[in-house]
Amino acid sequence: MNKEQLAKMIADKINAAMQSSEHPKKFFVTENGRGVVDGGDLYNAVLKDVLGVVSVALVDIFAELMTPVPAPAPAKAPAPAKAPEKSARVSTKK
Numbered sequence: 001m002n003k004e005q006l007a008k009m010i011a012d013k014i015n016a017a018m019q020s021s022e023h024p025k026k027f028f029v030t031e032n033g034r035g036v037v038d039g040g041d042l043y044n045a046v047l048k049d050v051l052g053v054v055s056v057a058l059v060d061i062f063a064e065l066m067t068p069v070p071a072p073a074p075a076k077a078p079a080p081a082k083a084p085e086k087s088a089r090v091s092t093k094k
Contacts, residue, residue, distance in 0.1 A: 010062075
């Protein structure tokens, strides 16, 4: 399934879910910060924007999940550790 088919499937599922539930037609915030629902265009515009963002995010997430991940390259064996060099002793005896 390519990204365009995935986008269409997600859009269809969101539209079906929207039609199966009742939601207010307009939502606005009053001066004191309280929300009021009262049939209209503002709520529908916000809802459309939010669902558009969610749809794009879902398409990207699912497309990334469906992309095969290349197998990691085999790890190289670590080089054997070198033995510490012994310092040469200088004899002071004669």
